[in-house]
Amino acid sequence: MKKALIVVDYQNDFVDGALGFEKAPLLEPVIVEKITRAREEGIEVLFTFDTHTENYLQTQEGKNLPIPHCIQGSEGWKLFGKVSQMVQPQDRCFYKPCFGSWELAEYARKQNFEQMELCGLVSNICVLSNAALLKAALPEAEILVDAKATASFDESMNEKVLDILSGIQVKVINR
Known part of the structure; x- marks a missing residue:
């Protein structure tokens, strides 16, 4: 079975930077373990990077969330902690200017x-945006989200999104 582990935007600005929140750093050991296990099992590891430019505040997202973050090349844009040390030359990285990555979905579809x-x-x-795009790109693929390896700044919203993911036939594990 052809599998992939997708590490979504585990970047400094979302962990302890401009948009960081208390629960985000606690995910680090779980994500590190997932990457380690994936490599041992020969599973492809992919990374997404929320990627903005200096004109962020003039974008649609910037007007709705006026907090500059993940400016390409900045410290906040880089992967957080030990996760940053786990990227290998063969890993595909997807730099996305918005929530979901069409490029990731297309790559996943081509890789089948x-x-x-x-x-x-x-x-x-x-996480929700990319899961939905992947489900659309590969409707017969099993898509999983580990509840212990994702979080939100709003715990109520996190619980709701896990329900929504289940509703679009994404398998939520470890809930």
Whole structure:
């Protein structure tokens, strides 16, 4: 079975930077373990990066969330902690200017993954958006989200999004 682990936006600005929140750093050991296990099992590891430019505040997102973050090349844009040390040269990285990545969905479709697991941040924004795109790209693939490997700054919203993910036939594990 062809599988992928997708680490969504586990970047400094979402963990302890401009949009960081208390629960985000607690995901680090869980995500590190998932990457380690995926490599041992020969599962492809993919990374997404929320990627903005200096004109962020003039964008649609910037007008709705006027907090500059993940400016390409900045410290806040880089992957957080030990996760940053786990990227290998063969890993595909997707730099996305918005919540979901069409490029990731197209790559997954071309690779014809049968199973994809998402982890990372933020559950109710980028994890949800990418899960929905992947489900549309590969409707017969099993898509998983580990509840212990994602979080939101709003715990109520996190619980709701796990329900929504289940509703669109994404398998939520470890809830």
